[in-house]
Amino acid sequence: MNSGMSTSHSSVIVPAALRPEGSPLAQVKHIIAIGSGKGGVGKSTTAVNLAVALQKLGAKVGLMDADIYGPSLPKLMGLHEAPIEAPSGKIAPPVIHGIKCMSMGLLGGDTPIVWRGPMASKAVSQFLSEVEWGELDYLIVDLPPGTGDIQLTLAQSIRLSAAIVVMTPQALATEIARRGLKMFQQVRVPVLGLVENMSEYLCPECGHKSHLFSRGGGDSVAKELDLPILQRFPLDPLLLEDGDAGVPVNISRPESSSAKLFLELAQNMAAELSTLVSGGRNTRPVVVSTEPNEANKMLKVSWNDGRQSVVAYKELRYLCPCAVCVDENTGHRKIRREDVKPDVHPARIQTIGNYALGIHWSDGHSTGLYAFDYLRKILVPEAPSATL
Numbered sequence: 001m002n003s004g005m006s007t008s009h010s011s012v013i014v015p016a017a018l019r020p021e022g023s024p025l026a027q028v029k030h031i032i033a034i035g036s037g038k039g040g041v042g043k044s045t046t047a048v049n050l051a052v053a054l055q056k057l058g059a060k061v062g063l064m065d066a067d068i069y070g071p072s073l074p075k076l077m078g079l080h081e082a083p084i085e086a087p088s089g090k091i092a093p094p095v096i097h098g099i100k101c102m103s104m105g106l107l108g109g110d111t112p113i114v115w116r117g118p119m120a121s122k123a124v125s126q127f128l129s130e131v132e133w134g135e136l137d138y139l140i141v142d143l144p145p146g147t148g149d150i151q152l153t154l155a156q157s158i159r160l161s162a163a164i165v166v167m168t169p170q171a172l173a174t175e176i177a178r179r180g181l182k183m184f185q186q187v188r189v190p191v192l193g194l195v196e197n198m199s200e201y202l203c204p205e206c207g208h209k210s211h212l213f214s215r216g217g218g219d220s221v222a223k224e225l226d227l228p229i230l231q232r233f234p235l236d237p238l239l240l241e242d243g244d245a246g247v248p249v250n251i252s253r254p255e256s257s258s259a260k261l262f263l264e265l266a267q268n269m270a271a272e273l274s275t276l277v278s279g280g281r282n283t284r285p286v287v288v289s290t291e292p293n294e295a296n297k298m299l300k301v302s303w304n305d306g307r308q309s310v311v312a313y314k315e316l317r318y319l320c321p322c323a324v325c326v327d328e329n330t331g332h333r334k335i336r337r338e339d340v341k342p343d344v345h346p347a348r349i350q351t352i353g354n355y356a357l358g359i360h361w362s363d364g365h366s367t368g369l370y371a372f373d374y375l376r377k378i379l380v381p382e383a384p385s386a387t388l
């Protein structure tokens, strides 16, 4: 687990929203996807128990099953109540353990449906736009396993704030986790970290842990992909029983070690999200596009964590941090917005060491060094080309 992360279980601080105001679901602060390169690694178990842990820590939480091929939310939450129509005409999601839930499995019918990509993403988009989620700190989304077109379309259409990838430590896991990560990068969703599941066996009798696979699988992936391991879960036979009984572990056995591990996961996730919101961990631009975007005249930056952000040239020029533009003693800006030429644009951009961009502006100003951390703060996340 990441060092320096809080392990007190009293509450969780919800970081500022990453989602733009005015977007659909603007009352939902963060939409977090739980994905995996393949099935059977504990993705749904993680999604459900993470949602319950966040709720226990005081957050307002929703849980959406985007795994419309094999919905497992109703079973894992012990939920059999169908959604009803709200007075607004939207769908009122059933609530269990204080969590609003939505899953294809709640809509009835035993016949497995053969979904094709666009149909699947449309159904999931409706879960977002037609369901009355209301005000939420977190909407946890259980994605279908895999990294194919369907998962890609879903990850794109949901407008996720961030994602967590669940993996097991077998030999193939590195490749599979890497594929999962690439998928999120492709749709510009930042990955908060990895969950390593079933790495050891937890004896329910004596609490002894024994290793099932070679050690260090998760560590090597995390190192290679430059991501933290947000939590490791042992194979806990009682967790499997809880799953079968439809009672999340923080409800059935709140004092157990698995319950505490999920509370820690919730806190670690919130901590990583805060880091992301405040500018990222060792983040640096990988692509800086200076192609003027016709309408907006934007500088566009792709970061090494998969995020893309933009800022209008005029605003970037105004926010120049150099001593000519900002009073070093008072911190007050010496230039006024209205004094910045509307057609100002970078004449040349260069990378300075591994910490800043130096911009030579068309108005002749060239003393500004924009540190990567500063850029992360002033650039706004680019809205992905989503269908919602």
Ligand code: ADP
Pocket: 036, 038, 039, 040, 041, 042, 043, 044, 045, 046, 072, 145, 197, 198, 233, 234, 235, 236, 237, 238, 239, 240, 241, 243, 244
């Ligand atoms: P996925 O969503 O990746 O397909 P699931 O969450 O459905 O995987 O988990 C697959 C099975 O493994 C379920 O029966 C679940 O209860 C069990 N399981 C998941 N994680 C653990 C664990 N740490 N210990 C014991 N059983 C687990």
